[in-house]
Amino acid sequence: MLITRASEYAILSLIVLSKADAPMDSETLSRELSIPKSFLAKILQALAKKTILKSFKGVNGGFVLAQDPKDISMLDVMSAVEGKAPAVFECAPSINDCPSDKATACSIWPFLNKLQLKIDSFLALLTLADILEE
Amino acid sequence: MLITRASEYAILSLIVLSKADAPMDSETLSRELSIPKSFLAKILQALAKKTILKSFKGVNGGFVLAQDPKDISMLDVMSAVEGKAPAVFECAPSINDCPSDKATACSIWPFLNKLQLKIDSFLALLTLADILEE
């Protein structure tokens, strides 16, 4: 999946936002979590675009969760933040498409696909609610 | 975990090596998988250092699996290749250590730790054998 720091920051933010009862602005979040403000802003915007967060402009604006934590999966978060579809193996784009004309690459393709599916389904089942529950 | 391309290449290599019956050198692997040779060489070296692979120098040298596929977990591979300990959340280094003096960061620490454990244990149980079996 090529998990980057953006995913890490996104999850951190979601945990904090899930506990807030009013919109929290990116500057406050940035300060509380010691995350660079400008980078965090872009991440929050990406989450808002995928309707994982809801944003409010103006005074007392900020971000709130747009969905119930049990409906927000780590796969959702990561694919929202990492731009492209979350693919561990970028050289293996689709199940019907052999990724290469090399015989070796072709023969390992089913195994890669299997691994990809395992990771994806794990991340799809792991929700924000799972992390929050005690 | 900040999964990078190195992990992807490592897993690709392990799948191919698991099907070879003689040492395979980094140049051949690089050619078959269309992976940059010099980068792949470093990855294979990292895997050899953690005794996931065994290396042979000289004529007919190369790399072979040093362990049974069922004993090679994705967590092993990723931590071998990503240099540092595989931590999704680098700001949260150890369970007894609050990662920050910020109250907010401190309060979300248990949740982060929980997520980290979930991901780690998933990756620790996912072995090369799981990927290879049909």
Place this chain on the structure above:
DNA sequence: CATCAGGAGGCTATTATGGCTTTAGATTCG
């Protein structure tokens, strides 16, 4: 209309990726 906070884009710094060269251990052959 003044102020606040998100949205969007460009720019810089840092890190990951990839290229290249040299060194060292192992094998083969004369």
Place this chain on the structure above:
DNA sequence: CGAATCTAAAGCCATAATAGCCTCCTGATG
């Protein structure tokens, strides 16, 4: 035994992608 050859090991350097910084624009609020 010694030279030649093969391949891992290890380093340094270039490029590409990510992480982080700054400024202006837009919509909302009072």
